[in-house]
Amino acid sequence: QSxxxxxxxxxxxxxxxxxxxxxxxxxxxxxNAVNWYQQLPGAAPRLLIYFxxxxxxxxxxxxxxxxxxxxxxxxxxxxxxxxEADYYCAAWDDSLNGPVFxxxxxxxxx
Amino acid sequence: EVQLVExxxxxxxxxxxxxxxxxxxxxxxxxxxxxxVRQAPGKGLEWVSYISSRGDTIDYADSVKGRFTISRDxxxxxxxxxxxxxRAEDTGLYYCARGFTAYYVYWGQGTLVTVSS
Numbered sequence: 001q002s003x004x005x006x007x008x009x010x011x012x013x014x015x016x017x018x019x020x021x022x023x024x025x026x027x028x029x030x031x032n033a034v035n036w037y038q039q040l041p042g043a044a045p046r047l048l049i050y051f052x053x054x055x056x057x058x059x060x061x062x063x064x065x066x067x068x069x070x071x072x073x074x075x076x077x078x079x080x081x082x083x084e085a086d087y088y089c090a091a092w093d094d095s096l097n098g099p100v101f102x103x104x105x106x107x108x109x110x
Numbered sequence: 111e112v113q114l115v116e117x118x119x120x121x122x123x124x125x126x127x128x129x130x131x132x133x134x135x136x137x138x139x140x141x142x143x144x145x146x147v148r149q150a151p152g153k154g155l156e157w158v159s160y161i162s163s164r165g166d167t168i169d170y171a172d173s174v175k176g177r178f179t180i181s182r183d184x185x186x187x188x189x190x191x192x193x194x195x196x197r198a199e200d201t202g203l204y205y206c207a208r209g210f211t212a213y214y215v216y217w218g219q220g221t222l223v224t225v226s227s
Contacts, residue, residue, distance in 0.1 A: 099212035
């Protein structure tokens with residue numbers, strides 16, 4: 001059972017924006033950096049956002065991350081069909097003394 | 111180009127053992143911390159184990175502590191996961207991932223472990 005809670009699903013039409021939330025606590029998101037991963041169908045996870053809001057090279061600027069208190073968000077603007085995937089947040093948890101992943105959100109492009 | 115290639119998965123009976131391997135290339139393996147992360151069929155990601163670059167710091171998720179052992183051979187650019195006393199709930203795709211504290215830049219394609227009688 002994950003300590004980081006995400007909505008099961010989110011959707012939008014091409015060109016629209018979508019936001020995925022990640023809710024945690026003071027022991028994880030509240031005191032540590034949040035990273036986001038994209039997992040396309042049948043593929044390995046890929047680092048999408050690191051240290052709350054930084055994008056690795058090659059990640060389009062349509063993807064952005066933010067954090068406030070014990071919650072974090074991933075925003076996708078100008079939704080494209082290739083963005084259809086599962087998205088996971090992750091952070092270090094000081095109480096568990098280990099990394100934790102979010103429950104995952106399936107983003108569907110209608 | 112960084113590459114991580116897992117192997118060693120397969121079908122094993124409950125209580126059995128498996129040894130997973132991860133062959134690394136395209137970077138100086140001995141400089142980087144490594145992890146195993148797993149994903150049960152149709153489920154989310156779960157961190158399993160961590161090992162420091164020199165192998166002197168090791169950590170495990172509570173769900174595998176006492177049953178799994180992580181190790182590395184820096185001369186062979188390889189990461190390992192010895193899995194003993196396997197249970198049905200250990201079934202899943204096992205990824206090796208380079209990184210630390212939930213920050214994993216590179217992932218392998220995974221190797222499938224199925225625990226079933």
